[in-house]
Amino acid sequence: MDKKNLKGWLYLLPAILFLGLFMVYPLIDVFIYSFEEGYNSASQTYYGVGLYNYSYVLHDPYFLQAVKNTFILVIFTVPISTGIALLISVGLSSIKKLKELFQTIYFLPYVTNTLAVGLVFMILFKKTPYTDGLVNLVINWFGGNSVDFIDGPYWAKMFVLCFYTVWVVLPFKILILTSALASVKQDYYNAAQVDGTSKWRIFTRITLPMISPMLFYLIITGFIGAFKAYSDAVALFGTNLNTAEMNTIVGYIYDMLYGNSGGYPSYASAAAIILFTIVLTITCINLLVSKKHVHYE
Amino acid sequence: MGKPVDYAKIEKSARTGERVRKTVIYLLLSVWALVVLFPFYWMVLTSVKSYSAYNSEYIPKLYTLSPTLQNYVDAFTTVPLGRYFLNTLIFTIATTALMLVVIVLAAFAFARLEFKGKNITFTLFLSLMMIPNELVIITNYVTITNWDMRNTFLGLILPSVTSVFYIYLLKENFELIPDELYKAAKVDGTSDLKYLLKVMLPISKPTLITITILKVIECWNSYVWPRLITDEEAYFLVSNGIQEIRENGFGRENIPAMMAAVVVISVPLIVLFLIFHKKIMEGVARGGTKG
C-alpha cells in the first residue's frame, strides 16, 4: 500500500516540482511583493508593509495611459473580432468548394511569429521620408491625406494596434466557431427549411442559440486575451511603448520589472494584481450575463 | 386550393436569391483571404527587392522584375540571424522534450495509478490552469535572476516545461485506453513504466504529436520571457532577434534585409503548418489557446 502511494507521487514529482516552483510559489509571492514598500531588488530588503505600491501605480501617468489604451483595445477588438469571425464562419460553413483552402488560409496567422509579422504591418502603415507606405497610397487613391500610423497621431496608432490585434486573434475564433457551426445537426436546418423559415430567422433563432456556449466562451477568452495584449504593441511600435503612448497594462508590468525604467518588482506586482482584479471582475460579469442568454444543453 | 400560385416566379426568385447569396459569400471570404495573405506576400516581395530599388520606390510597387537574394545573405551576415535561429532551435527542442517527459509521467499517474490524495491533487492542478502567466512571471524573473541563470538556456527553459492543460489533455486520452490492457499487462508481469512506454505511448501517439506541435509553435513564437531573461545577443531567440534587428540592426532603413530575416524566421512554422495543418487545427480546436 505504502509502496503504491509512493510510486504515484514519484511519477507526479517532476510536475509538482516545476509547478510549485514556477506557479504556486510565485503566485503567493506576487501578493507579498505587492505589499512590501521600498523593496530593493539589489539588496532584497524592504522597509515597510502597506498599500503604497498600489497607490504609486494608480497615480503613475504611464499606468493610467496603459489602462486607457488597454480598455480602448478591449472595447474595440473583442466585439469586432468576434463579429467578423462569426460572419466568416457562417460564410465558410455554407460553402463546399474551396472551403478547406479558405480555412487553411485563415488559420495561417495563428502559426506565425507575432513580432515578425508585426514588422510587416509596420512597414505597410509607416510613413517615412522615402515612402508614404502602401496603406497611405490606398488612402490617397480615395482622396485622403497620408497619415503616419506608426509615429503619428494617437488615434491612428490605436487604429493600427486594433487592426493588427484583430488580424492576430481571428484565426482562433474562426476555427472555434466553424467547428461549433459544424456540430449543429443538419436536421435542425432541414426541419426549419421545410417549415418555411427565412435564412435570417434560421440564423437568429436556431444557429445563434445552438452555438451560444462556444460564442460565449470566445467572448470570455477574448476579453481575457485582449486585456493581456502586449506583443502586438511591441511588434508595431517597438519596446519603448511609454514614449509611443501605446503601452498596455502588461507592457507596464514588464517595464517595471525590466527595461529602461525597470527594477521595481513591487510596482510590477501591484500592477499585475490590479490587472488580475480587472480581468476577474469582467469575467464574473460575463458569466452572470451568460446565465441569462446562453443555452446549455 | 383557393387562388392560383405563381410557382414559376417563386422558383425563379429563389434561384436568383441563392446565386446572389453565394456570390456575396465567396466575395467576402476572398476579401478576408486577401487581407490574411497580403502581409505574407508583401514580406516575401520586399525581401527580394534590392535595397536601392526599395528606397527609390516612393510609390511601392506590387511586384518586382529584378529579384535578388542579396538581402538573405545580409540577414545572415550583418546580424547573427543564424545564432538566433540555433538558439531558438535548442530552446524549442529542449523545452518540448522536457515538457513531454514531465507531462507523460504526471498524466500516467493521474490516469492509471492509485494513490492517496490523487483526486484532490488533480483538482488543484486544474485550478492552476486559471492562473495568468503575468501574475507569476514577476517572481519567476526574480527567482531566475537570484539563481544567476539570466542569459542561460536553463533560465530560458525551466519555467516553461510544465503545462497543466497538456497534462489534462493527455490524461483524458490515457483514460480512453481500456483497463483490460493494463490488467493483462500486470498479469504478464509488465512493470508500470514498461507498460507506459510500450503500450500507452504508442496508442496515444496522435495526441502526443498534437501536443508536440502546439508546444513547438508556442516556443518558436515566445517573446516575453526570453526578453526578460536575456540581454546578451548570444542567447537571443528569433522574436527577440527580430526586435533587436528592428531597433539596432541593419541601420533602421534597410527594410528589405529586415524582411528577409522575417521570412527566414516565419518559414519553419509555415512549413510545419502546411504539413500538419489538419492536426494543428484539430488540436487547437480541442481547446488550445495561444501562449
Add this chain to the structure above:
Amino acid sequence: MKVVLQNLTKKFPGRNKKSRDEVTAVDHFNFEIPNGKLIGLLGPSGCGKSTALNLLCGLLKPTEGRIFFGEDDVTNLPAENRGVGMVFQNYALYPHLTVLQNITFPLENLKGEAKLTKEEMQRKAYEVAKLVQIEELMERKPSELSGGQQQRVAIARALVKMPRILLMDEPLSNLDARLRLQTREEIRRIQRETKITTIFVTHDQEEAMSISDMIVVMKDGAIQQIGKPQQVYDDPVNLFVAKFLGTPPINVFRGRVQSGQLYIGQEAVLNLQNVPDQELHVGIRPEGFVLQTDGPLSCKLDEVEVMGRDITVVSRHEESENTDIRSIISAENAADVAGDTVRFALKPAKVLLFHKETQERIYFETI
C-alpha cells in the same frame, strides 16, 4: 391532396474512389398517391427511400422527372414554399425552445395575409397538442420529455400549419418495442382524423403493413411493387418482395418442376399445371405447412416452440436456402410432433414459385 410522381429520378455523383460512376438512389418512380391516404415507403436501409422523401419535401432536387401536389408542379420549388410537414427520424426538436415554442415555430414563419396573431398561434398550437395528447407538456424543454413524447411533439410541429402533405422519416425507429406498437396506432388515428395525405418511410415491414393503406416496396432505388399490404403479402411479384414481407420470413427451397410435379429434393410435393420443366425457387409461407403423417415433404425436426395459440415447428431440409424452416401450426396438432422427422403437406395458395435466374414470380394452377 393527391401526389403524383412522374419518372422521378435522383442520381448522386459516385463517392467511391475506384468507380466515379453515378449512384442512382431513386430510379424512375412513377406512381400516384390518392388523396387522404397513409402510404408506407418500405425497403432495406440504403434502398433510396429517404432520398425519395427528401425529393418530396424539397430538400433535394431531382435529376429527372416531375412531382405534382394536386395539379401543381412543385418539382423545382424550394422546400420552404411547398407547404409540407415533416417528422424527422430523430425528431429535430429545437433543444433551446419549449414544446410550445417548437410547435408555434412554423407558424411564426408565415408572411403576408397568412400571418397570425400571437393568440391565434397559441390556439392552433393547443388544438394540435390536444390532437396528439401533449397539452400538459407545453412548457417543458425537449430534453425533459421521453422518446414517445418527443415523437408526438414532432408530429404536432409538422401538423400545426396544416400541411398539404405529411412526411415521416422512420418515425418509430427511435422508440422501444412497446412504445412502437402504441405510437403506430396513434399515427394511424391522427392521420384518420386529419385526413392529410401522409407518406412515411420505414425499413420495418411489420410497421408498414400494420398501418398503411398502401405500401410501396423499394430495392436499390427501384420500385418493386405497390399495393395494399395484404395484397402485396399474398401476391408478391418477385422473390425479394416475398422475402422482405412477413414474420417469420418465407421459407425458400431449391426446387424443380418435372412433368407437372413440383419437386423439393426427391419428393414430389405438389401437382401443378402450366409450368414448363425447370429449376426454380420455391417459397412457402410459414402458415402454408400442414402436419400430416403421410405428407409429401419430410424435414428433420429440430424443435417445437410453443406460443400458446400456435406452435412453431423448427426443422431442416437439405434443399432449404434458409438454415431453419419455420412453420406455424395451430396448437391442437402439436401432439403429432415427435421423433426425428416431420412430414408436411402444403397449402397451394401459400406456395410461391420464382424463376431461378430472374427471381420473378411464376404463376401456376393446381389441379
